[in-house]
Amino acid sequence: MVTPDLSVSLGGLKVKNPVLSASGTFGYGLEYMPFYDISRLGAVVVKGLSLAPTPGNPPGRIVETAAGMLNAIGLQNIGVERFVGDVVPRLEDVGATFVANIYGKTMEEYEAVALRLSEVPSLGAIEVNASCPNVREGGMAFGATPGGIAALTGRVRRSTGKPLWVKLSPNVTDIAGIARAAEGAGADAVSLINTIVGMAVDHRTRRPQLSNVTGGLSGPAIKPVALRMTWEAAKAIKIPVIGIGGIQSAADALEFLLVGASAVQVGTANFRNPRACVDILEGMEAFFREERIAALADYRGGLRMENSP
Amino acid sequence: MTYNPTRFVTGRIVRNEGRGEIFYRIEATIPEPLRFVPGQFAMVSGWPGNDPLLPRPLAVFRSGGTRGKGKIEFVYKVVGRGTALLSGLHPGETLSITLPLGRGFDLEQAGRTYWLVGGGVGFSSVFPAAALLGRRRNGFEMFLGARTRDHLPPKEWTPGGKAPGRTHFCTEDGTAGYHGRVTDAVLERMRELSPEAASRLTILACGPKEMLKEISTETLKRGIPAQVALENHMACGFGVCWGCVVTLWEGDRTAYRRVCRDGPVFDAREVVW
Numbered sequence: 200m201v202t203p204d205l206s207v208s209l210g211g212l213k214v215k216n217p218v219l220s221a222s223g224t225f226g227y228g229l230e231y232m233p234f235y236d237i238s239r240l241g242a243v244v245v246k247g248l249s250l251a252p253t254p255g256n257p258p259g260r261i262v263e264t265a266a267g268m269l270n271a272i273g274l275q276n277i278g279v280e281r282f283v284g285d286v287v288p289r290l291e292d293v294g295a296t297f298v299a300n301i302y303g304k305t306m307e308e309y310e311a312v313a314l315r316l317s318e319v320p321s322l323g324a325i326e327v328n329a330s331c332p333n334v335r336e337g338g339m340a341f342g343a344t345p346g347g348i349a350a351l352t353g354r355v356r357r358s359t360g361k362p363l364w365v366k367l368s369p370n371v372t373d374i375a376g377i378a379r380a381a382e383g384a385g386a387d388a389v390s391l392i393n394t395i396v397g398m399a400v401d402h403r404t405r406r407p408q409l410s411n412v413t414g415g416l417s418g419p420a421i422k423p424v425a426l427r428m429t430w431e432a433a434k435a436i437k438i439p440v441i442g443i444g445g446i447q448s449a450a451d452a453l454e455f456l457l458v459g460a461s462a463v464q465v466g467t468a469n470f471r472n473p474r475a476c477v478d479i480l481e482g483m484e485a486f487f488r489e490e491r492i493a494a495l496a497d498y499r500g501g502l503r504m505e506n507s508p
Numbered sequence: 509m510t511y512n513p514t515r516f517v518t519g520r521i522v523r524n525e526g527r528g529e530i531f532y533r534i535e536a537t538i539p540e541p542l543r544f545v546p547g548q549f550a551m552v553s554g555w556p557g558n559d560p561l562l563p564r565p566l567a568v569f570r571s572g573g574t575r576g577k578g579k580i581e582f583v584y585k586v587v588g589r590g591t592a593l594l595s596g597l598h599p600g601e602t603l604s605i606t607l608p609l610g611r612g613f614d615l616e617q618a619g620r621t622y623w624l625v626g627g628g629v630g631f632s633s634v635f636p637a638a639a640l641l642g643r644r645r646n647g648f649e650m651f652l653g654a655r656t657r658d659h660l661p662p663k664e665w666t667p668g669g670k671a672p673g674r675t676h677f678c679t680e681d682g683t684a685g686y687h688g689r690v691t692d693a694v695l696e697r698m699r700e701l702s703p704e705a706a707s708r709l710t711i712l713a714c715g716p717k718e719m720l721k722e723i724s725t726e727t728l729k730r731g732i733p734a735q736v737a738l739e740n741h742m743a744c745g746f747g748v749c750w751g752c753v754v755t756l757w758e759g760d761r762t763a764y765r766r767v768c769r770d771g772p773v774f775d776a777r778e779v780v781w
Contacts, residue, residue: 261749
């Protein structure tokens with residue numbers, strides 16, 4: 200059988216397969232080169248970039264929880280200028296398709312980062328972080344309401360011609376409404392979910408376990424929530440949905456495609472298996488071959504709802 | 509410094525033995541032999557399922573083997589669920605290992621005498637340094653501290669080498685060796701040194717944070733260079749998650765640096781305690 204066609208268009212960015220890295224878990228991509236050729240991935244989504252370098256939160260940034268982890272890194276990053284100057288040429292050298300995740304303290308900052316990145320011809324897309332729970336100005340203020348999402352998406356939309364993805368927060372009541380707001384304001388795709396706000400305390404020391412007190416929950420623990428929200432968003436909008444949340448295996452990734460995601464991003468799994476993204480990609484290819492499915496499009500969104508379960 | 513590039517490998521457990529229910533020593537075969545710098549570490553997992561999710565950082569204790577058949581050893585203490593599950597794995601079962609990771613001890617300075625200080629399970633990153641110095645016939649002394657004699661590493665784990673250094677055992681309850689904390693033993697021994705001998709001294713230390721802090725403070729006062737191996741909770745171990753940062757001095761400012769990638773060994777002068 201011929202190799203299955205896994206290519207898909209993600210709001211103007213055509214990728215060769217639907218396995219992407221999730222921002223914040225993949226550094227700037229190059230850190231994974233000792234483990235495999237990152238140009239094999241549909242795209243590398245880099246750690247969130249701000250206008251100026253950001254120091255992040257004080258130590259006490261991560262804690263492991265049942266089948267997951269909480270983080271409150273605080274968006275530590277090298278800033279957009281160093282990214283463009285130092286990282287982009289190396290990503291170009293390795294031939295990776297790459298997407299920049301961006302955030303700002305204000306609408307103006309989002310706009311400025313997007314403007315600067317729009318000057319980078321090799322950049323595949325811009326993903327707007329409208330959902331970081333760990334810094335006051337990490338986008339949650341914009342991401343929590345349809346009005347906020349529409350305003351932010353509209354501002355960035357007007358400042359860039361790049362494919363524009365908006366990364367949504369799960370910490371909302373109605374994800375469908377939020378997704379519709381992003382679509383209405385000009386997003387080319389949405390990605391979801393970002394981490395779920397959580398907390399861990401030590402019953403002996405009587406202290407919170409994170410310096411930031413609360414953090415973002417990720418890992419297999421959040422997968423059912425992520426899957427449900429991906430399904431709801433995919434039903435609500437016409438632009439592509441990129442599913443994220445707790446994906447550890449090819450089977451997990453396929454479930455997101457089944458409920459309507461056009462692609463997936465793999466996050467926390469990269470921490471425990473640096474080859475997680477390619478392992479998932481290879482597992483997905485093997486599945487399509489076994490099932491004699493010729494193209495991703497023949498499988499995607501194919502959730503059978505009659506006589507469920 | 510030469511060490512192999514980082515890789516992600518599957519290991520097969522050869523031995524996984526507990527000693528006095530405190531320390532475990534696990535040995536596994538890996539595809540190729542490993543060259544590592546003492547103080548470097550690995551991220552290790554092997555228990556089934558997603559809980560706990562993350563691998564555990566363990567100092568590389570020993571490596572060996574021949575081409576096409578490498579061997580690796582780790583020593584660990586059961587401190588939580590991950591290490592408890594690790595201790596329950598049997599020969600023949602597999603480990604997922606990312607290694608070697610981080611910056612190890614700098615043992616390349618000419619004309620130095622090294623004092624190695626290990627507190628608790630900290631001996632696991634100090635012994636590889638002792639083994640290397642012993643092979644090179646580079647003078648060193650080793651100070652090992654524990655709460656009781658049962659908490660000291662078994663004698664047969666102590667590296668030999670052509671020129672084994674003098675080892676000072678210290679216990680807080682006095683059941684073996686020097687009666688008191690290892691830091692005090694180091695300071696007492698330091699007082700015996702001539703100024704000339706003290707000027708050649710470099711201290712390498714791994715152990716509880718309080719011990720490292722005190723070693724740093726005391727050596728800084730005396731102008732003796734010290735390298736400390738820090739620990740922290742880690743998610744990835746290779747620099748991408750930014751979860752394991754500590755605060756370091758950079759000039760008169762401070763910055764958050766990763767234990768896994770910028771360390772785990774830091775110049776004691778850099779660390780903000």
